[in-house]
Amino acid sequence: MPFNFVSGLLHDLWSDLQEPGVLWQIAAITGCLIVGWLLARLIRTAFARRTQDEGILRIGLESFSRVLAPTISLCLVLVARSVLEPTLHINLLRVAIPLLASFVLVRLSFYVLRRAFARGGQASASVVAIEKLVAACVWIGFALYITGLWPDLIDVLEKTILPLGRYKVSLLTILQAVASVMGTLMVALWAGASLEQRLMRLDSVHSSIRAVMARMARAVLILIAVLLSLSLVGIDLTVLSVFGGALGVGLGLGLQKIVGSYVSGFVILLERSMAIGDMVTVDKYYGQVTRINTRYTILRGLDGVESVIPNELFVSGPMQNFSLSDRLLRLSTKVTVAYETDIEALLPLLEEAAATVARVSKDSPPSAVLRFFAADGLEVEVGFMIVDPENGTFAVTSDVNLAIWRVLQSNHIRIPYNQREIRILNASSLPAEKPPMSEEVAPPPVGEAR
Known part of the structure; x- marks a missing residue:
């Protein structure tokens, strides 16, 4: 089957090359790529003028422009296929469409990962590894689709049944659930990061309130993404009630400190007892607040050492804030x-x-x-x-x-030294030390104090 599909595809492409209509397909693909690149450049230039002073939005637009160009080109190729299909053989366009779609999917995945995990613009080694894994999966899927192995792979995965307790689930369903959860989580993290960046630019709102809104929005988005992905796969959400009860018992017994730190983090942010940039002293730690997370706060000391302090310590004990009401x-x-x-x-x-x-x-x-x-x-x-x-x-x-x-x-002002006078009482009653018999004690020289 795959060999016949590949050979048929190659035969159709070779037959198209013998006809003059293939020039129209090549011209259509080339023109769509050029027009897509030009339109993406014009859109980026137009938005860059409006967002010249907004650094975060400008960086996001520059990174999304890499996705915009192949997306516009793919849409134009789809339009060209619908126009040329009634009159010409469009086998070359049929190969170009999944190729461009794979390219768009890879670029979109890179964009979402960078926006969700690379805040400062620099991607870590783990993010780069995930990007390579996503790219490899996409291009392997494209190769399977082109060679005709994709339907056979789907059939094998669907027939592979794995026992999970009293239930039996196909391997295809498990992979779909994993892909669905990962995809929705990536979208939720990307949306949370974008929302946080927008909230942090609201100068009219206190920084603590902005941090609380960003943390709560991200948590809600992640919860919605997990529930939505599980429901799309077909998993009954009522089975999560048992898990929720067990989680509540675990939080009440074994995770008291962690839960206390999380709750304390929201309390600190809501009551505004501490903000980023304040100089505080808690327990034996003194430094500047550089970050307030949900569970912990980072203090940077004057010697450059950063201390990770649980938020519970700021709420349960006394804390000195040197710049709470004013910085004097x-x-x-x-x-x-x-x-x-x-x-x-x-x-x-x-x-x-x-x-x-x-x-x-x-x-x-x-x-x-x-x-x-x-x-x-x-x-x-x-x-x-x-x-x-x-x-x-x-x-x-x-x-x-x-x-x-x-x-x-x-001004010749003297700083006095410490003066101490030692007196020995009843000195005459103390036994006198006699020199050894073998040694002779010479009399002191004239003028020397005894």
Whole structure:
């Protein structure tokens, strides 16, 4: 059968080559390809002018243009086949149509995978491997269709029965279910990614609300895709009730921490207690919030180390947010000066020195106060405000300390050392140590303290 089909196809193509009508088919295919490429280029140029300032939409349009050109060409070839079929043999067009359809399917799969999983434009190794697998499956299917093996393969898969418990399912049904679930999931992930990108551009909505809407929309789309794909295959959805009950028991017993982190993630996003870019401290971790996911939050420390914190930790325990209502943060440094220092003249000098640092806020000027009378001197505290806590606090504190040090050095203000006096009580009652008999102790030289 396949040999007869291939030989018949080759014979029809050879017979078409002997007729002048084959030139019309070649001209039609060539013209459809050229017109499809030109129309895709015009459409891309027209949309690029409208979306010149919208980077995300422009990137999506540029990637979809690779799908647009072969799709338009395929539609034009279908129109050409309907026009030439009454008057000519169109065997060449019959080969070109599945070839273009396979090419469109491969490009469309690549586009959906890149939009769903390659957010930054760079595809990972797993995405590239999936793309190669999809391309191989499509081209193998095209080869089976051209050679006539496709009906025989379908018949073999349909007759292969696999026992699944009390039921018997054909291998064809299983493959159709897998393909249906994968296809609908890819479409759902692509739609979720596109919706998330559109939501993130809404500046009028708080970033936490946008994140909640994007997460919920993606979850709903995935659920609808799974249910729709299973119903299309013919699987009774009522059997999922048992699975749902078992899943509920498992969530209640063994997955309490995970479920708590998921719920805490939505609580954080809805109550807006923390947003991306905030500087927070939770437990022993301090850093900038770079990502808020459904289960965990990523904090980037000032040393560049990223910590993955479960969301439950932010809800169940205390958390310090340095930029919740505003980004103004107070820092302070202390210095001890000698008692003979003119403290009333020194405090304004310290305030002016701290104000010379670039990151110190000028709207809330620094303040220097006398804390208390310490054992070794007068302890002075210099407090100052910054408006960029995400840039770290150690560097600006160091700059303020250097400015204070220069003021102390230029005004010859002494920083006292710690002084401790040790007294030995009842020293006369302590036994005197006698030198060994074999050694002679020389008297100390004149002028040396005993």
